[in-house]
Structure formats: C-alpha cells, structure tokens
Amino acid sequence: MSSKLQREIGHDEFDPKGTLALITIYFVIISVLWIFMYFVEFLGNDLTVVGAIA
Amino acid sequence: MSLGANSGTYLDQFPGEAKVIRTAFYSSFIALGIGALMGLLQVFHRLDILRLIPSEDYYSYLTLHAVLLVLTFSIFFLVGVFTWAVTTSLDRGLEDLRYTWGWYGLMAVGTLMAGVAIIGGFFDSIPMSAAVLYTFYAPLQAHPLFYLGLALFIVGSWLAGLDWFRSWWAWRSENPDERIPLPTFMALTTTLFWIISSMGVAISVVVFLLPWSLGLIGQVDALLTRTLFWFFGHAVVYFWLMPAYMLWYVMLPKISGGKLFSDPLARVVFVLFLILSTPTGIHHQYLDPGIAEGFKFIVMVNTMFLLLPSLLTAFTVVASMEHGARQRGGTGYFGWLRALPWRDPVFAGMALAGLMFAAAGFSGMINAGMNINYLVHNTWWIVGHFHLTIGTAVALTFMATTYWFLPQLTNKEIWSKSVGLAQVLLWFVGMTLMSNAMHRSGLVGVPRRTAEPQYSGFDYEVAAGSMAELNMQVAIGGTLLFISTLLFLTVVVMTVWGSKVDTLPANGYAETLSGPEDAPLVLDNLKLWTAIAVVLVVLAYALPLASIIGRRGLFGPGGSPSPQFIDTLVFTGQAIVDSAVGVIR
Amino acid sequence: MKIHTYEKFWLAASMLLIVGFILTITYGTVGIGIAMVDDSADTVDPDNLGDHPKFSDPGVEQVGENEYDVYVRALQFAFIPGDVEVPANSTVTFHVTSSDVIHSYSVVGTNANTMVIPGEVATITVETEEPGEHGIICTEYCGSGHHNMAGKLIIVPEDEFELEEEQ
Amino acid sequence: MRISRAGLLVAIAVLVPIVVELRTVLVHLGVEMSVTETGLLAAAMVGVLLAWAVAPDVRGRKRSNGESE
Numbered sequence: 001m002s003s004k005l006q007r008e009i010g011h012d013e014f015d016p017k018g019t020l021a022l023i024t025i026y027f028v029i030i031s032v033l034w035i036f037m038y039f040v041e042f043l044g045n046d047l048t049v050v051g052a053i054a
Numbered sequence: 055m056s057l058g059a060n061s062g063t064y065l066d067q068f069p070g071e072a073k074v075i076r077t078a079f080y081s082s083f084i085a086l087g088i089g090a091l092m093g094l095l096q097v098f099h100r101l102d103i104l105r106l107i108p109s110e111d112y113y114s115y116l117t118l119h120a121v122l123l124v125l126t127f128s129i130f131f132l133v134g135v136f137t138w139a140v141t142t143s144l145d146r147g148l149e150d151l152r153y154t155w156g157w158y159g160l161m162a163v164g165t166l167m168a169g170v171a172i173i174g175g176f177f178d179s180i181p182m183s184a185a186v187l188y189t190f191y192a193p194l195q196a197h198p199l200f201y202l203g204l205a206l207f208i209v210g211s212w213l214a215g216l217d218w219f220r221s222w223w224a225w226r227s228e229n230p231d232e233r234i235p236l237p238t239f240m241a242l243t244t245t246l247f248w249i250i251s252s253m254g255v256a257i258s259v260v261v262f263l264l265p266w267s268l269g270l271i272g273q274v275d276a277l278l279t280r281t282l283f284w285f286f287g288h289a290v291v292y293f294w295l296m297p298a299y300m301l302w303y304v305m306l307p308k309i310s311g312g313k314l315f316s317d318p319l320a321r322v323v324f325v326l327f328l329i330l331s332t333p334t335g336i337h338h339q340y341l342d343p344g345i346a347e348g349f350k351f352i353v354m355v356n357t358m359f360l361l362l363p364s365l366l367t368a369f370t371v372v373a374s375m376e377h378g379a380r381q382r383g384g385t386g387y388f389g390w391l392r393a394l395p396w397r398d399p400v401f402a403g404m405a406l407a408g409l410m411f412a413a414a415g416f417s418g419m420i421n422a423g424m425n426i427n428y429l430v431h432n433t434w435w436i437v438g439h440f441h442l443t444i445g446t447a448v449a450l451t452f453m454a455t456t457y458w459f460l461p462q463l464t465n466k467e468i469w470s471k472s473v474g475l476a477q478v479l480l481w482f483v484g485m486t487l488m489s490n491a492m493h494r495s496g497l498v499g500v501p502r503r504t505a506e507p508q509y510s511g512f513d514y515e516v517a518a519g520s521m522a523e524l525n526m527q528v529a530i531g532g533t534l535l536f537i538s539t540l541l542f543l544t545v546v547v548m549t550v551w552g553s554k555v556d557t558l559p560a561n562g563y564a565e566t567l568s569g570p571e572d573a574p575l576v577l578d579n580l581k582l583w584t585a586i587a588v589v590l591v592v593l594a595y596a597l598p599l600a601s602i603i604g605r606r607g608l609f610g611p612g613g614s615p616s617p618q619f620i621d622t623l624v625f626t627g628q629a630i631v632d633s634a635v636g637v638i639r
Numbered sequence: 640m641k642i643h644t645y646e647k648f649w650l651a652a653s654m655l656l657i658v659g660f661i662l663t664i665t666y667g668t669v670g671i672g673i674a675m676v677d678d679s680a681d682t683v684d685p686d687n688l689g690d691h692p693k694f695s696d697p698g699v700e701q702v703g704e705n706e707y708d709v710y711v712r713a714l715q716f717a718f719i720p721g722d723v724e725v726p727a728n729s730t731v732t733f734h735v736t737s738s739d740v741i742h743s744y745s746v747v748g749t750n751a752n753t754m755v756i757p758g759e760v761a762t763i764t765v766e767t768e769e770p771g772e773h774g775i776i777c778t779e780y781c782g783s784g785h786h787n788m789a790g791k792l793i794i795v796p797e798d799e800f801e802l803e804e805e806q
Numbered sequence: 807m808r809i810s811r812a813g814l815l816v817a818i819a820v821l822v823p824i825v826v827e828l829r830t831v832l833v834h835l836g837v838e839m840s841v842t843e844t845g846l847l848a849a850a851m852v853g854v855l856l857a858w859a860v861a862p863d864v865r866g867r868k869r870s871n872g873e874s875e
Contacts, residue, residue: 005311006383011567011641014380016315016373020645021387023369027652030416031659036834037420038663041497042429043671046773047749047765110783187780193740193757194782276741276757318640340675341743341754343761344682347675354664358657365653369646397812406819413823423664425673428750432743432778475812479819486823494830499747501778506786512774515748517833523841572641601678611682611758 061560064138064462070151071141074158075134076463079456081162082130083546086449089122090539097532100507101525107176112505113185114175120188121172124294124444125207126165131452132297133161133214136241138459139300140218142561143235144225154217160210167203171196187503189287190263192279198267201259208252208259215245233570234578236317237304237563243324244296246584247289250591251332254285275610277344278602284335285595292331294444296324298451302371302408305455308564309401310378310394315370317566318573323370325577326363329587333594334360340427344605348631349598350424356594357422364415371408377567399474403454406482407447414442417493432503435496438489446485453542454478460549461558469548473541480538488531491524597627676753676761680734685757688712688738699802705729713742713755716784718775722791725767726800732764742781746792747774754779770796809859817859821851 065072092115098104099112107115137154141147148154174182174197184196218241222234234242262274262282307314314320336353339345376390384393395401417439420426430436457474461467468474498514500507514521576582642650667673688694697710698720707729712719714737725731735744735755742755753761755777777788809817825848829839839847 005381007381009312009377009381014377014567016369016376016643016645018376018379018387018390019369019373020648022372023649026368026412027656030419030656033416034419034660034663038423038426038667040834042426042750043667045429045748045750047746047751047767109786113780113783113785116780185783191741191779194780277759280741280756316642316646319642319646339754341752343676343680343754343756343759344678347677350675350677351668355661358660361657361660362653365656366646366650369649373643373646392809392813394813396816397810402812402816406816409820419660423660424675425664425667428673428752431752431754432745475815479815482819483822486826490823490826490830499745499749499774501745501776503778503780504786509774509776509789511789511791512747512772519829519833519841568641574640605678605682606758611684 063465063558064142064459064561065465067561068141068147071137071148071154072463074148074151074154075137075459078130078134078137078158079459079463081165082127082134082452083543085122085126085130085165086539087543089119089127090536092116092119092122094532094536097529099505101529102506102508103529109505111176111185113187113503114172114183116503117175117185117187118169118172121168123449124188124290128294128444128448128452129207129211130161130165132294133158133211134459135297135301135452135455136214136218136244138462139237139241139304139563140221142563143237144221146221146225148217149220149224153213153220157210157213157217160213161207162210164203164205164207164210167199167206169203171200171203189280189283191283192263192266192274192276195267198264201264201267205256205259205264208256212249212252215249218242218245233573236314236320236566236570237300239321239578240296240300240303240324242580243328243583244293244300246580247328247331247587248293250584250587251286251289251293251335254282254332254335255287258282271609273609275602275606275608277342277606278599278608278610280342281336281339281345281599281602284338285332286335287338288335289331291440291443292327294448296327298407298448299323299367301451301455302367302404303374304563305458306371306401306404306408306564307374307378308562309398309404309458310375311382312374312376312378312380312564314564314566315373315377316568316572317570318568318577319366319370321570321573321577323363323366325583326360328583329590330356330360330363332587333590336594336598337422337424337427340424341431344602345598346601346628346631348634349594349601352631353594354422354424356590361415361419361422368408368412368415374564374567375405397471397475399471399478400454400458402475403457403478403481404451406478407450407454410442410450410482410485411447413489414439414447417442430496432501433496434492434500434502434507437502438492438496441485441489441492445489446481450478450481450485453481456542456546460546462561464550465554465556465558466549466552467555467558469545469552473545477538477541477545480534480541484531484534484538486531487527488535491527491531495521495524495528597631600627674764676763678759680760680762682758683736683760685736685738688736693734694736699723699725701802702732703730707731709733711735711744713737713744713777713788714739715782716777716788718744718777718788718790720790722793723775724793724795724800726797727767727770727794728797729767730764731767732762735761740781741779742777742788743779745776745778747776749773751792752778767794770794807859808861814855814859817855818852821848821855825851 096115096119171182171184174180175185182197184200186194186196190196222238222242258279262279265271266274303314303320334353334357336349337357340350379390379393382393384390420430421439457468498516500514683691693710694712697712699707699709702708707725709723709731711733713735737755737757744755745752751763751765753763755761771794773792775790775792829844832839
C-alpha cells in the first residue's frame with residue numbers, strides 16, 4: 001500500500017477542503033429536500049389538518 | 055497499533071479465532087443467500103409478475119426474508135467483525151475458545167429453531183408457523199419454537215459481548231495505563247447499548263410471548279409488547295450499523311491510502327450512540343393510540359440528536375478518504391476523488407455504501423419527524439429507507455469487506471477482484487432503482503408488508519411517471535440485487551475453494567492523524583457512559599411504560615388490573631410531562 | 640482535544656440542521672395545529688365491543704352543524720363499516736378500534752393515517768374539502784388476509800349528503 | 807485516460823442515481839420525461855463522461871492510480 005503513496009501528509013498540513021465542499025453540497029440538498037418534503041409533500045397533501053379538535 | 059511485531063494474516067496470528075470468525079461468516083452468508091431468494095420471490099409476488107404460492111403464505115416469505123437478513127446475516131457477520139476487531143487491536147487471543155464456540159452454538163441453534171418455525175408455515179402438514187414478521191406484534195402468535203429460538207439467539211449475542219469484555223478486562227490488567235484501542239472501544243460501546251436495548255425484547259419474549267404461546271398465560275397486551283419491541287427495535291438498527299461504522303473508521307482510511315482523521319471524534323461518536331440509541335424507539339410508534347403526544351415529542355428530540363453522530367461520521371470518514379487520496383497525489387476540490395482506489399472492490403463497495411447511506415440519512419430525517427410521520431407511516435417509503443440503511447450501508451459494507459476479511463481468515467487470495475467490483479456496482483445500481491421507486495410509491499400511499507398492494511376501487515395517484523413504471527423499477531432493481539448476491543456468493547465459494555498463498559498483506563487497520571492521546575480520558579470511562587445511557591432510557595421509557603400498564607393492565611384490557619403504585623407514578627409523571635409540553639406549545 | 644476548524648464548522652451546521660428540523664415539526668404542531676394520535680380516549684374492552692354504546696353499531700353520526708363522528712371497528716380482515724360517506728367541507732372525527740389484533744386505518748394518499756390497537760380508540764380529526772373518493776386500507780400486517788382489508792372514504796357534496804337510516 | 811477504467815465504471819454507476827433523481831426533480835418542476843427520453847439522456851451523459859475521460863488532460867498532470875494494477 002505504502003508503495004503507492006506519493007507523499008506523506010501530517011495532521012497539521014492537511015485541510016480537508018474537498019470534504020468541506022462535498023459536505024456543504026450535502027447540507028444544501030438536505031435542507032432543500034426537507035423544506036420540500038415538509039411544506040409541499042406533507043402540508044400540501046389532502047386531509048392535512050389531522051387531529052386539531054375543533 | 056504496533057502491529058509490525060506480529061505480522062502475517064489474521065489466520066497466522068490467531069488460527070483458533072479465525073476459525074470461529076470464518077464459521078460465523080459462513081453462517082451469515084447462508085442466511086444471505088436464502089434471504090435474498092425470498093426477497094426476489096417477494097418482489098415478483100407483490101408486483102404480480104410471478105405468484106408461486108397463495109398470497110396467504112406470502113407473509114412467511116416476508117418473515118423469513120426479514121429475520122434471515124436483518125438478524126441472522128447481519129448479526130452473525132458482526133460478531134465475527136467485532137471478534138476480529140477486539141483480538142486484533144488488543145493483540146491477544148480470546149480468553150477461552152470453548153466459551154466462544156458456546157455462544158456461537160447458542161446463536162446457531164436459536165436461528166435454526168426460529169427458521170424451522172417459520173418454514174413450517176409453508177407446509178400444511180407441519181403444525182407450525184411463525185408468519186408474524188420480524189416485529190411479531192401480539193396478539194398475532196407464532197409457534198413457541200420461534201420465540202424460544204429468538205431468545206437463545208439474543209442470549210448468545212450477549213455472551214459474545216461478554217467475550218469481548220473478558221478480553222478487554224484481561225488486557226487492561228496487563229496494560230493499566232493504556233487507552234482502550236479504538237476498535238475495541240467501538241466493540242465495547244456497541245455491546246453495552248445492545249445489552250441495554252435488547253432487555254426490552256427479552257422481557258417481552260420471555261415474560262409475555264413465550265409463556266403465552268405455550269398456553270401458560272391467557273392473554274398479553276398488544277401495546278405493551280409492541281412498545282417493548284421498539285425499545286429494542288430501533289437500537290438494533292444501530293447494532294447492525296455500528297460494525298459498518300467501525301469498518302468505515304478503521305478500514306476505509308487504510309484502504310484509501312491514508313489515516314483516520316480523528317480518533318477522539320470517533321470515540322465521541324460511539325459514546326453518543328451508546329447513550330442515545332435506546333431512548334428513541336417510540337418514534338416507531340408516533341401513530342400509536344395510547345401513548346401521549348408529549349412522550350412522542352421527547353423521543354423525537356432524542357432521535358433528532360442521534361443524527362449528530364452520523365453527521366460527524368460523514369465528515370470524519372470522508373476526510374480520511376480525502377487524506378488517502380491526497381497522499382496518493384489527488385488534488386483539487388473534487389479531483390482528489392479520482393485518486394481513490396476504485397479498482398478495489400473493498401474500497402468501492404464501502405465508499406458506495408457510504409454514499410447511499412447519505413441518501414438514507416435524508417429519508418431517516420423524515421422518518422424521525424413526529425407529525426410528518428402521518429405521510430409516510432407504514433408505506434413503502436419506509437421499506438425504501440431501510441433498504442438503504444441495513445440493506446446497503448450495512449449489507450454492502452459487509453460484502454465489500456468480506457473481500458478483505460476472507461483472505462485474512464483463509465490465507466487464500468480473493469478469487470476475482472473484477473467480479474467483486476462488478477458485484478458491488480450491481481448492488482449499488484439495483485438498490486438505486488429499487489429504493490427510489492419504493493420511496494416514491496410510499497409517498498402516494500402504497501403500503502409496505504402486503505402480498506397484494508393492488509386494490510379494487512381506487513388507484514394510487516402517481517406524481518411522476520406511472521405506477522407500472524415504478525413497479526418495473528422495483529422489479530429490475532430487485533433482480534439486479536439478487537444477481538449481485540449470487541455473484542458475491544460465487545466469489546466467496548471460489549475463494550474458499552482456492553489454494554493458500556503467502557503473499558497476502560498483513561492483518562491490521564488504519565492509523566490515525568489525531569490519535570487517542572488527544573482524546574480526553576473521560577471518553578474511555580465506560581461506566582459513566584453506561585450510567586448516563588441507563589438514566590436516559592429510564593427518563594424516556596419509565597413514564598410511557600407505566601402509563602401503558604396503568605391504562606391497560608399488564609395483560610391488556612380485559613386482563614388483570616394494574617398495580618396501585620403504577621397508577622400513582624403515572625399520575626405524577628403525566629402531570630409533569632403535561633406541564634412541560636404546555637410550556638413548549 | 641484538537642478539532643479541525645472545518646469540523647467545528649460542520650458540527651455547528653449539523654446542530655443547526657437538527658434544531659431546524661425540531662422547529663419545523665414544532666411549527667406543524669403549534670402553528671398549523673397538527674395533533675398526534677394520543678391517549679386521550681378511554682380504553683375499551685376489545686372482547687366486548689358489542690356492549691359498547693358506539694362500537695356495537697359503528698358508523699357515521701352527526702354531532703354538530705358541520706361535525707361528524709365516524710366509529711369504525713377493525714377486525715381480521717375488514718373494517719365495519721367498510722365504506723364511509725361524509726360531506727365535503729366538514730369536520731370529521733374518526734374513532735377506530737380493533738376487536739382482535741393490531742391494524743391500521745389509513746386513507747390512501749392522504750395524511751389521515753393511524754394505528755389501530757386493541758383496547759385503544761384511535762381518534763383523528765380531519766377537515767374534508769373537495770368531494771372525491773379515497774381508498775382506506777389497513778397498512779399494518781394483521782394476518783393471512785391482510786391484503787384484502789380495505790374500504791373507501793367517499794366525500795360527497797354537502798347538498799347530496801344524508802345519513803343512512805339507523806338499523 | 808484521465809481516469810482509471812475502474813473509476814470510469816464507478817462514475818457510470820453513480821450516474822444512475824443522478825439520472826433517476828434528476829427525473830424525479832424535473833417532474834416537480836413541471837418537466838415530464840418519458841422512460842425513453844430518460845434513457846437517451848443517460849446515454850448522452852455517459853457519452854460526455856467517456857469523451858471527457860478519453861480526451862487528453864490539458865493540464866497534463868500525471869495520474870498514478872488506476873489500471874496499472
């Protein structure tokens with residue numbers, strides 16, 4: 001395995017910027033989907049007001 | 055982590071333990087094969103493509119599929135993985151292999167008993183059945199053999215946990231000042247919450263269901279046994295998931311060519327799972343009458359916070375892969391992804407399993423939401439969700455790592471890495487098609503757990519495409535998954551058939567960028583975390599359980615009256631929760 | 640304990656996400672008024688539903704100007720009554736109980752959905768709007784004939800609605 | 807090749823969920839695609855991916871991973 005290593009990167013010189021980029025994209029997708037699922041799919045569904053005792 | 059002194063494969067290091075792990079793995083793969091076949095038959099039956107048996111018997115397929123895959127396949131595999139993790143990271147064999155074979159035997163006998171009871175359901179001539187599905191909600195009743203088998207299986211898994219603890223205790227007495235090695239830490243924390251949570255199902259089975267199925271007691275309470283089931287039923291999900299997490303933490307970075315980003319955070323994550331896994335089960339009962347809304351809300355808050363360790367894991371694991379990729383020459387914001395060892399099915403399978411788990415995380419967030427549960431409860435959406443979690447995050451990780459474990463356990467080279475790669479990709483594509491269609495079907499109201507989702511008198515209103523097309527997606531996806539399973543089993547059999555080589559890499563796991571020396575000592579205080587876990591479980595469950603017993607008696611309405619002290623407890627508790635909820639609303 | 644800056648950022652984002660989810664749900668409860676099925680109804684004896692004032696003869700009854708109560712008994716493998724007819728633009732409260740095992744009462748493709756547990760009366764209230772038809776199914780596995788357990792919710796225009804004669 | 811053959815295969819597999827989900831998203835935005843159209847789109851995307859993979863790397867970076875194994 002080590003034979004394929006081109007360089008050694010230690011803790012202090014490693015900034016996982018690719019991870020940050022990926023995970024930010026994930027965050028955005030999740031947030032948008034949550035809003036869509038809750039406010040459009042769920043609240044927009046028929047017979048929505050379940051429970052509220054009149 | 056100093057494994058240099060003891061190089062060689064796992065089989066070279068621990069031949070006796072290797073044999074136990076191998077046997078556990080083979081047991082797990084047999085379950086996988088039968089379970090996958092049941093899955094394929096189910097898909098064809100539900101979609102009315104091919105119905106080999108009457109729909110009344112479909113539920114025996116379903117029970118067998120679920121029990122074999124989520125309990126037998128996953129748990130037999132994970133006891134093997136944890137045994138590997140503990141022995142490797144402590145660098146010492148198990149204390150007594152006869153004891154180890156004892157718990158393996160108990161689990162195997164338990165599985166056989168439950169399996170026989172379920173298979174009896176297919177034959178009229180056998181006076182036995184257990185078409186109660188994996189959740190076995192009373193008053194649906196199974197043959198006593200089913201409950202007994204289940205109990206033995208669970209006791210076997212507890213004894214396995216004790217085995218790992220025995221190793222750790224012995225190691226600790228010789229190394230009093232050392233930190234618990236990370237893989238052992240992970241196995242121990244998982245064992246702890248597994249024992250806490252499976253108390254619920256053990257009480258349900260041993261105190262209520264087994265005596266009832268034997269005719270010793272006249273009736274059992276549907277809501278109480280159901281609540282006890284879910285006491286265990288959500289934590290068991292994490293019991294399956296934790297070994298996959300462990301492999302992502304300790305194996306994936308190494309295979310990517312890097313190091314684990316942070317040992318301390320990995321410990322934090324496992325501690326969070328220990329304390330939060332169990333007091334969340336009621337979120338499976340959001341739509342149950344007989345449980346107050348306040349209890350449901352509290353459990354939702356716990357469940358939402360349980361997202362935290364998974365979100366942290368996503369970061370740490372991806373960062374570890376990125377570290378590997380950059381050490382291999384990867385650059386850029388996304389370009390580094392190309393420098394990862396995609397050719398290796400161990401890596402590709404685990405990485406894709408992780409990717410699918412990110413999607414599963416989203417449907418899990420929806421499932422965790424209290425009122426939005428009205429939309430998805432008991433629909434096919436849920437099935438889509440857990441085929442991404444247990445069915446991919448866990449199953450695909452287990453299959454992929456088998457390509458690493460099997461050579462370690464047999465000293466034989468994997469038969470074909472190319473077939474292995476094809477297998478994991480096929481799983482990924484098949485599951486994409488199947489689970490996407492399941493989620494979407496669920497949103498238009500297609501139910502789970504039914505032999506015939508086709509009803510006369512109404513149609514499902516599909517937003518995108520058509521029902522036929524969604525069904526086709528499930529059929530194709532299910533078929534690809536079955537083919538993938540066959541490929542996997544082929545690789546396993548051919549590998550085991552092969553001859554030994556001595557060119558295999560040595561046993562080991564990933565090193566860390568930030569090691570345990572950076573982790574506060576308190577993280578290793580298992581007694582403290584267990585105590586906190588128990589307190590949280592009591593807080594989350596004492597009142598709902600007392601309330602159920604207070605309202606319904608121990609054996610259900612019509613049964614015995616409830617003990618006096620429970621009524622008092624419920625009255626006080628209810629008042630507290632009501633006022634707390636009053637503040638929230 | 641060293642935590643990388645990016646990881647701290649992600650930790651904060653994760654907490655934001657979690658709190659955001661909880662706030663959304665709370666908004667649904669407080670702002671929209673979505674209530675969960677709960678334990679407010681008294682328990683019943685599933686073995687003697689025949690003696691129950693309502694469940695002995697389940698069906699639709701009018702309880703207010705635009706308010707209706709629907710009593711439904713779920714059993715292996717049917718709902719009694721199977722078809723439920725209610726007027727549009729009214730408030731309908733379903734009271735559902737089981738005389739044998741656990742079932743569900745789920746109006747297909749809507750949010751009207753509850754578990755039905757022997758001994759408990761699941762109570763959910765919905766506001767009907769447009770006339771139309773929905774399937775009602777049991778979504779909780781309840782035995783070998785589970786897939787046959789279905790009914791229909793028929794929402795009729797207010798002026799066409801009339802209560803069936805009591806038998 | 808800018809990417810290993812195995813990497814390319816994985817990339818094609820990852821395209822599957824992207825296409826499937828894209829189609830679901832588009833429907834909600836009012837664009838309906840038939841199965842055939844989806845298939846064509848997928849084929850086109852695979853084509854683009856292949857073209858990108860085979861085209862010489864303009865920056866001329868040396869890649870080390872991949873099919874050499």
